[in-house]
Each structure stands twice: as structure tokens, then as C-alpha cells.
Amino acid sequence: MAQVPVMELAEAMYKMVKDTMGMKKWKATDLQKASIEMFGEGNVDKQLCKDAIKELVNNGRLVYTYFGGSFLEVPHKEGAAN
Amino acid sequence: MAVDKKYATPLLDELEKGEWPSFVKEIKSSAETNPMANDLLGLLEQSYDEKKGHWKHGGIVGVMGYGGGVIGRYTDLSEKFPNISHFHTMRVNQPSGWFYTSEALRTLCDIWDAHGSGLTNMHGSTGDIVFLGTRTEELEPIFKKLTDAGFDLGGSGSDVRTPSCCCGKARCEWACYDTMALTHYITNKFQDELHRPAFPYKMKLKMSGCPNDCVASVARADISIIGTWRDEIQVDMPKVREYAKNGTDIVKEIVMMCPGKCLDWDGTDLKIDNSSCRHCMHCINTMPKALAPGKDKGAVILVGSKAPIVEGALLSSVLVPFIKIEEPFEESELWELIENMWDLWCEEGKNRERIGEFIQRVGMGNFLEAVGLEPQPDMVAHPRENPYIFYEEYFEEGE
Ligand code: HEM
Ligand code: HEM
Numbered sequence: 112m113a114q115v116p117v118m119e120l121a122e123a124m125y126k127m128v129k130d131t132m133g134m135k136k137w138k139a140t141d142l143q144k145a146s147i148e149m150f151g152e153g154n155v156d157k158q159l160c161k162d163a164i165k166e167l168v169n170n171g172r173l174v175y176t177y178f179g180g181s182f183l184e185v186p187h188k189e190g191a192a193n
Numbered sequence: 194m195a196v197d198k199k200y201a202t203p204l205l206d207e208l209e210k211g212e213w214p215s216f217v218k219e220i221k222s223s224a225e226t227n228p229m230a231n232d233l234l235g236l237l238e239q240s241y242d243e244k245k246g247h248w249k250h251g252g253i254v255g256v257m258g259y260g261g262g263v264i265g266r267y268t269d270l271s272e273k274f275p276n277i278s279h280f281h282t283m284r285v286n287q288p289s290g291w292f293y294t295s296e297a298l299r300t301l302c303d304i305w306d307a308h309g310s311g312l313t314n315m316h317g318s319t320g321d322i323v324f325l326g327t328r329t330e331e332l333e334p335i336f337k338k339l340t341d342a343g344f345d346l347g348g349s350g351s352d353v354r355t356p357s358c359c360c361g362k363a364r365c366e367w368a369c370y371d372t373m374a375l376t377h378y379i380t381n382k383f384q385d386e387l388h389r390p391a392f393p394y395k396m397k398l399k400m401s402g403c404p405n406d407c408v409a410s411v412a413r414a415d416i417s418i419i420g421t422w423r424d425e426i427q428v429d430m431p432k433v434r435e436y437a438k439n440g441t442d443i444v445k446e447i448v449m450m451c452p453g454k455c456l457d458w459d460g461t462d463l464k465i466d467n468s469s470c471r472h473c474m475h476c477i478n479t480m481p482k483a484l485a486p487g488k489d490k491g492a493v494i495l496v497g498s499k500a501p502i503v504e505g506a507l508l509s510s511v512l513v514p515f516i517k518i519e520e521p522f523e524e525s526e527l528w529e530l531i532e533n534m535w536d537l538w539c540e541e542g543k544n545r546e547r548i549g550e551f552i553q554r555v556g557m558g559n560f561l562e563a564v565g566l567e568p569q570p571d572m573v574a575h576p577r578e579n580p581y582i583f584y585e586e587y588f589e590e591g592e
């Protein structure tokens with residue numbers, strides 16, 4: 112069982128979020144489920160997903176947003192700020 | 194900073210009358226020097242006049258790397274009240290038990306005076322130090338100053354909310370475990386869950402040292418850790434007699450009020466049937482010099498309470514009737530149980546479904562089975578009443 116490198120997983124997650132911008136809101140657990148589906152169980156686990164998300168938000172490539180629940184999104188300007 | 198424009202506030206002024214503290218008075222005092230506080234007065238007066246709110250929720254603002262701690266707010270009257278076009282709240286993780294040096298308080302206030310409205314809520318219902326009202330571009334500078342001073346942001350959104358506790362052993366003789374130490378440990382242990390929201394909804398942990406439950410964890414924490422004992426109430430009989438002599442009507446005020454009906458007073462001796470005691474603290478609270486919790490102390494773990502938001506209010510249910518809470522905390526079985534619950538709730542919970550609602554939906558029996566706990570008679574809605582667990586083996590025997 113070869114674990115996927117964190118950066119590769121982070122890249123894949125980023126693409127999922129970016130490609131579905133405006134169509135789907137991702138929660139951390141949705142990204143985890145989708146990642147496990149994509150790479151296969153045994154190659155990706157919960158901790159690795161947490162690490163990949165941490166990587167993405169620490170670099171500011173994804174940001175957390177709150178609309179009733181917490182979601183991960185590509186940074187953009189807030190509508191309410193206008 | 195100079196405040197250029199004053200607003201007439203006849204409606205708000207009403208709230209300064211009377212003997213009690215007034216938030217209007219405090220905002221006015223800040224408004225002398227702070228333009229944000231000043232515009233807030235103007236906006237509030239207009240809202241009171243029109244009976245209409247002028248705030249918008251924001252969902253994006255925060256500090257880099259964190260998904261919680263900042264609650265975005267904007268006004269829809271930003272042209273009229275430009276100083277509060279942004280009015281974000283920051284939650285700052287309070288120290289366990291809310292103990293501060295005056296220097297720490299001054300540091301917090303200085304940071305907030307320099308970067309925000311100067312208005313605080315010490316403390317919010319979440320337990321946090323609440324900084325009310327700042328602009329997006331001030332968030333990172335505030336965060337930098339806070340962390341330099343040893344503070345961190347608290348929780349918001351679908352994360353572990355800032356854990357909070359009663360003052361416990363620091364001030365209170367009833368504390369059955371060290372709430373402050375445990376809360377400090379939990380805050381550090383769950384840093385990832387606190388700052389990077391990954392749950393279906395919020396997850397609050399509150400720690401009370403005894404069943405008096407001064408942080409009301411039984412009513413508003415998803416996980417409540419409440420101190421208790423499993424041996425006998427400690428009794429100092431001469432002191433009990435002294436209470437009686439000094440006018441305490443032990444039968445009326447204590448025996449008859451005991452929900453376990455386990456007390457008996459014959460005028461000289463107080464007998465306690467400890468096996469029926471519900472650990473309600475009433476007798477101990479009424480005669481604090483004579484009675485005290487037992488010596489074999491620990492905590493009861495409860496799950497599932499919440500205030501009404503999406504659905505109605507819930508109280509907690511007992512999950513673990515007794516567990517020792519002792520250092521080293523990392524060896525406790527509690528963490529595995531908590532992570533099992535979180536895994537299940539993350540896997541099966543709906544968006545915005547609190548864990549208590551989740552348990553109601555799937556059933557306590559199924560929940561216990563999934564997290565690996567045996568049902569016990571202590572898991573009841575009320576003592577001596579309906580357990581809401583089905584004991585399947587009983588059914589099999591009967592059939
Ligand atoms: C329809 C409008 C609103 C609703 C339904 C609402 C609801 C709530 C609820 C239920 C809580 C408690 C959450 C908890 O304790 O976990 C809360 C907290 C809070 N709300 Fe609102 N709110 C509204 C508008 C606002 C506005 C306009 C502001 C500020 C401009 C605001 C600022 C806050 C803050 C700062 C807290 C946290 C207080 C604390 O931590 O003690 N809310 N809100
Ligand atoms: C559609 C039919 C029924 C529904 C939806 C229903 C629902 C309920 C509910 C929700 C409770 C409260 C459980 C709790 O406290 O947690 C309850 C309790 C009770 N029900 Fe029913 N019930 C029904 C029919 C019946 C019938 C036909 C009987 C008797 C012949 C009955 C006898 C009782 C009793 C004695 C309790 C109290 C149990 C206790 O105190 O532990 N129920 N019922």
C-alpha cells in the first residue's frame with residue numbers, strides 16, 4: 112500500500128474544488144470521501160486528508176467559508192462586503 | 194482618534210435609565226474616542242426607529258490557515274455609517290476558568306483599541322473573549338499581536354468550539370476533578386479540530402467540576418464532562434446538628450427536597466441511602482459545612498445537548514456514568530470514545546445536524562453500538578424511569 116504524497120493529494124483536492132467552483136460547496140469530509148474514492152482506500156486515509164487540507168489553507172490556496180456550515184473554497188471576494 | 198459627528202439617540206437613551214448596567218452607556222463611552230463605536234450608536238438608533246436590522250452576515254473573512262474564530266458582519270448602510278461598513282467579531286480563546294492578570298487584560302484591551310471598535314463581550318456565551326467589530330484588513334494584524342501575547346483565536350463554524358470550564362479546583366471545594374487542567378489539555382489536544390472545521394456542525398465541549406454544573410454543560414454542550422463521585426457523601430455529623438440548631442429545617446429544606454428520597458433525619462443523625470442518591474448536590478449545597486462529595490471522585494460523560502437553532506433544545510444524555518479523570522490525561526479512554534463518536538457523526542451526520550439530533554435520528558441504541566459502548570441502566574431520560582435502550586436479550590428470554 113503506497114501512500115499518496117501529501118502534495119499530490121493536495122493538488123488533486125484543489126482541482127476538485129476549482130473545477131466545481133460555483134456548482135458545488137465542499138465540506139472537509141466531502142473532500143475526504145472524494146479523495147478516498149479517487150485514490151482508493153489504503154492509499155489515502157483521514158490523517159493524510161487532514162494534512163492535505165492544512166497544506167492548502169496554510170498556503171491560502173483554499174479558504175474556509177461559513178454559510179450555515181463550514182466549507183472550503185477558492186478565495187474570492189465576498190458579496191456581502193459590497 | 195477624533196470622532197467627528199454625533200448622533201441624536203433618543204431611543205437608545207431610554208436604555209441608560211435605571212440602576213442596572215447599560216450597554217448604551219458603554220458604547221457611548223467608547224464613542225468618545227472610537228469612530229466605529231460612534232457609528233454603531235447611529236446605526237442602532239436607526240434600527241430601533243425603523244424596527245429593522247441593518248446587518249449582513251459574511252461567510253469568508255478569517256485569518257490565514259484558520260477556518261474559525263472570526264464571524265463576518267457588514268452593514269447595509271455603509272454609506273451613511275462608513276466606519277462600521279465592516280463589523281466582524283473575533284472570538285479569542287479564553288484561559289481556562291477565566292483567570293487573568295491585569296496585565297493580560299490591558300494587553301487585550303490595547304490590541305482591541307488599536308484595531309477595532311474597543312467594544313468587548315467578556316465573556317460570550319461560548320466562553321470566549323469576544324471582540325466586537327473590526328475590519329477585514331485588521332484581522333491579520335490583530336491575530337499577530339494576539340499570538341505574540343500568547344493568545345489564540347477560538348472556534349466558530351463547524352469545528353470544535355473553544356472548550357470552556359468552571360473555575361474548578363482553583364476556587365471551589367466541590368470540584369471532583371481538575372476542570373482547568375483538563376480543559377487546557379483538551380484545547381491543546383484538539384487544535385486541529387478547533388481551527389480547521391471538518392464536522393457536520395459545531396461541537397462544544399464543556400467541563401464542570403461537580404453536578405452543580407456552573408458552565409451549564411448539560412444544557413449546551415455536545416459533550417459534557419461533569420464531576421461526580423461514586424462512593425458516599427461525606428458527612429460531618431456534629432456540623433449537621435449545628436445547622437439544625439442554628440435554624441435549618443432539615444426535614445423541610447433538605448429531606449423533603451431530595452429527589453432520590455434517600456435522606457432521613459431523626460433530629461440527631463442524618464442517614465443517607467447513597468445507593469439511591471442522584472448526585473443532585475442539593476443537600477450538599479444547603480449544608481456546605483457539613484456535607485461534601487465523596488472521596489472516590491471522577492466524572493460522568495454526557496452527550497447531545499444544544500440550544501434551539503435549527504431544531505429545538507435538547508439536554509444531554511449519560512454516555513459514561515463514571516470515569517476517573519486523572520493525570521496523565523493522554524492515557525484516558527475518553528479520547529478514543531470521542532474520536533469514535535466524531536467519526537460516526539462525520540460519516541453519517543447531515544449538514545447542520547448536531548450530534549444530539551443525530552443520536553435522536555439514528556436511535557441511542559444504534560449510536561452506542563456504533564461507538565462501541567454497552568448500554569447501561571444509567572442511560573435514562575430520568576432516574577428510575579424509562580430507559581430508552583432496548584435490551585434485546587430480555588426480549589429473547591421473554592419470547
Ligand atoms: C437573524 C439574525 C441573527 C440570528 C438568527 C443570530 C443567531 C445567533 C445565535 C443562535 C447565536 C448563538 C450561537 C452560539 O452561542 O453558539 C449567535 C451568536 C452571535 N451573533 Fe448572532 N444572529 C443574528 C444576527 C447577528 C448580527 C446582526 C450580529 C452582529 C452584528 C450577530 C453577532 C453575533 C455574535 C458576535 C455572536 C456570538 C456571541 C457570543 O459568542 O457570545 N448576530 N447569533
Ligand atoms: C402510534 C402509537 C403510539 C405512539 C406514537 C407512542 C409514542 C410514545 C412516545 C414518544 C412515548 C415517550 C417515550 C419516552 O418517554 O421516551 C411513549 C410512552 C409511552 N407509551 Fe406510547 N405510543 C403509542 C402507543 C401506545 C399505546 C397503544 C400504549 C399502551 C397500550 C402506549 C403506552 C405508553 C406508555 C405506558 C408510555 C410511557 C413509558 C414510560 O414512561 O417509560 N403507547 N409513547
Ligand code: SF4
Pocket residue numbers: 359360361365366367368369401402403404405406407408420
Ligand atoms: S460546577 Fe461545581 S465544582 Fe465547578 S464551580 Fe460550580 S460548584 Fe464548583
Ligand code: SF4
Pocket residue numbers: 450451452453454455456465469470471472473474475476477
Ligand atoms: S445529592 Fe441530592 S439525591 Fe443525593 S442525597 Fe443529596 S439531595 Fe439526595
